[in-house]
Amino acid sequence: MPLQIIDGDLLKIKTDLIAHQCNCLTVRGHGLSAAIFEKYPKADIYSQRIPVGKRNLAVEPDRGTPGTIIVKGRVVNMLGQWRPGKGTELYARHYPESVPRENKIQREAWFASCLVHLEKYMLEHDKTSVAFPYFIGCALAGGNWTNYENMIRAFANRLPTHINVVICRLVT
Secondary structure, eight states: OOOEEEESOTTTOOOSEEEEEEESSOSSOOHHHHHHHHHOGGGOTTTTSOBSTTSSOBOGGGOOOTTOEEEETTEEEEEEESSSTTOOHHHHHHSOOOSSOOOHHHHHHHHHHHHHHHHHHHHHTTOOEEEEETTTTTTTTOOOHHHHHHHHHHHHHHSOTTOEEEEEEOOO
16 A cells, blocks of 8 residues: 555654664654653653663663664554754754664664664564654754655565555644
C-alpha cells in the first residue's frame, strides 16, 4: 500500500506500531520522545540507562547502537542518531564521538538501517500498520525532510500491500 500522509496525532492513531527517532546517549527524552514516553512509560529507553553522574549521558554499557531499533510494546525506538539534537559542535563538545563519525549523511544511513530492521520486525511479528511522525529525524534532529520522507516511501513500497504505513502531521 502506498505511503499515506494524514493530519492527526501520532499518540492517538490506531496503528499496530508507532515509530520515532532516538539518540544513543542520553538518559532523558525531549520533544516528541518525552510525549511518547509519558503515554507509554515502559517504552522509555532513555530512563532505563544509567547516567554518568548527574549528566544527561548514559554509562558506556547502556548506550545504544546506531542503526538499530528497540521495540517496547507498540513503540519502535529507532536509534537513528548518536547524539541528541542536530549533531552540531555544541553537542560534540558535550558528548563523545561515534564511530563512524556522526554527520547528516551518517544519520540518514542509520535511519535507513533502522527501517530495514523495522521491516524485518513487522514481517516476523505479523504487524500490519506503523505510523511515523511528520518530520521524523528533522525537527530537533536537524535532518532533511525530503530525504527522510523518501526513505519512508521506499520502506512502504518494499512491504506487502496489506501493510499500512502512515506519516502523522500534527495540525495545531
